[in-house]
Amino acid sequence: MTVAVNCNARIIGGIPRFGDLDNYSGSFGFQWNKFDRTQLHRHSSEMFWHLTGWTPAELVGIDLLEAGAGAGRLSRVILQETEANLYALDYSSAVEANMRSNGSIAPERFHLCQASIYDMPYPDESFDKVLCRGVLQHTPDFAQSVRALVSKAKHGGQIVVDFYEIRGWWTKVNAKYMLRPFTRRMSNDRLLGLIDRNLDWMMAVHDTLVKTPLRHLTRFLPLVDIAGTFPPDLTPAERREWALLDTFDMFSPEFDNPQRTRSVVRMFEQAGCEVTFSAPGIVRAFRR
Template identity: 50%
Template sequence: MAKEITLLNPYNQQPLEVANDKLIDAKGKEFEKVAGAYRLVQDDNYTENFGFQWNKFTKTQIDRFSEQSSQSKTRFFAVTEWDKKDLSGENVLEVGSGAGRFSQVVLDETKANLYSVDYSNAVEANFKNNGHHQDRLQLFQASIYELPFAPASFDRVFCFGVLQHTPDVKKSVQSLAQMVKPGGELLVDFYPIRGWWTKVHAKYIFRPWTKRMSHEKLLCRIEKNANWMIRLSQFFNKIGIGKLTNRFIPICDIKNTLPPDLTKEQLKEWVILDTFDMFSPEYDQPQRVETVRQWFEEFGIKVDFAGTINFEGNNLVTAVKGIKKG
C-alpha cells in the first residue's frame, strides 16, 4: 500500500494540512477547495482557453458518455502499457487533466489513488465527471512548475496532451521528473517535430491571429465552418490525397486523431472541440523525440521507450517513458 502524499505549499515549501475544505500551512496561508478542487492559482493565466473549452465540452471525450468510443481507455493503456492490477493502491500523479478523460480511466479501471492537477479551471469539469471517486481522487488547480507535493512522492506520473502548451517545455519535464520516486515511472506525450514540414500547416499559419481572438468568437467561427471542412477533409481522404492536402484545411486531423465509428453528430462535436483546441492555446511548441529523450536522461529518468505509438488503426501518439533512477 502506497504512503499518503505529503502536501507542500509550492511557494514557501511549508507542509499543508487539510482543514475545513482548505489547505493551510504553518504560517496561516490558505488555499480553498472550490467545486471539488483545491485552488492554488487564479483562473486568469495562459491556460484560460482550456478552462473555457473543457467546461463547455465537459463530456465529449469521456468514454462513459459515449457508446461509440472508448478511445480514452484504449489510448491510455496503449501508451502506458500499465497492468491494472499493478496500480492497486499506488499513488499516481496526472498533470494536465482537462475534463478528466484519463482521470476517468484510472479511477474506473484501476484501484490507484489519483492526484490530478490542471492549471485551468477545467478542474471543475473533471470533478463533474469523476467526483463520485472522491475516496481515491484529489484535485488541484496548480501550475506544472509549482506542484503542491513533496518531491519523489509518486509511483507513477503521466502528462498527456500538455507539454507542447507550456511556456518552457524542458522545465516542465524537469518538474514532472522531480515528482517521481526512485523506481517509479514517468510518461509524457507531445506534438512531435517530424521534419521541416511540421509547421507548414494551417494551424501554424493562422494561430498568430486565432489565439488572440475571444474564445466565443473563435468557437463561433469554427462552428459555422465545421460542416464544409469535414466534407472536404473526408473527400480528400477518400481519393487518397488527404495526407498532402488536409494540412492546409483549418481543421483537426480527422483520420489520425479522432475515434473511428462516431455518429455524424459526434464527429462534428469532436471536430469543433479539437479544432478549437488547435487554434486557441497561447503556446504550441512541438518537440523532437530525441530532445525529450535527452531531457529524461538529464533529469534522472532511464528511458525505455521514445517514439510513436499507433492505436485504433490510424491514431498516432508520440511519447517518451522511463524509470526514475535510484
C-alpha cells in the same frame, strides 16, 4: 499511502486552487467546461493502456500523479479501471469539469486540485507513477516542465508523457501554424463561433480529399486531422462535436511547442531518468 498536500490553497467549488487562476491556460478551461463530456468515450480506456504500457495489477494501491488532467477523460479510466490513488491537477478551470464527471466515482481515491505544473502542491519524490498527456507542448518551457514532472516521481518511479512531435521541416507547414498567430489572440467565444459556422463545409472538403491522391492537401484546411486522429466508431453527431472541440484546441492555446522525440529523450536523461521506451511523440522513463 496518502501524499501530503500543501495546505496553502483557496477552496472554490470544493477544489483546492493554487497560484494565479487567471493564467495562460484559460482557453482549456473554456473548452473543457463547454465540452465536458465529449471525450468521455470508450476509446479513452484503450488510449490510456496503450500510452502507458501499464497493467491494472501494477497500479493497485499506488500513488499516481496525473498532471494536466483536463476534463478528466483519463482520470475516469484510472478511477474506474484501477485501484490507484489518483492525484490529478490542471492549471485551468477544467478541474471543475473533471469534478462534475468523476468526483463521485471513487472519492476516497480521487484528489483533485488546480495548480501549475511548475508549482505542484506535493513534496518532491511523492509518486510511484506520473502521467502527463496532451500537456507539455502547451507549457511555456518544455524542458522545465519535464524536470518538474521528474521531481515529483520517487526514485524508481515511472514517468509517461506524450507530446506533439516534430517530424521534419514540414511539421509546421499547415493551416494550424499559419493561422495560430491570429487565432490565439481571438476571444474564445469568437473563435469557437467562427469554427462552428465553417465546420460543415470544411469537414465535407476533408472527407472528399482523403478519398483522393490529394489527401495531403487536408493539412491546409483549418480543421483537425479527422481521418488521422478520430476513433472510427463515432456517430455523425459525435464526429462533428469532436471536430469542433479539437479544431478549437488547435487554434486557441497560448503555447504550442512541438518537439523532436530524441530531444525529449535527452531532456529526461538530463533530468536523471533512464528512458525505457520512446516512440514518435511518447516517452516512458524511470527516475534513477
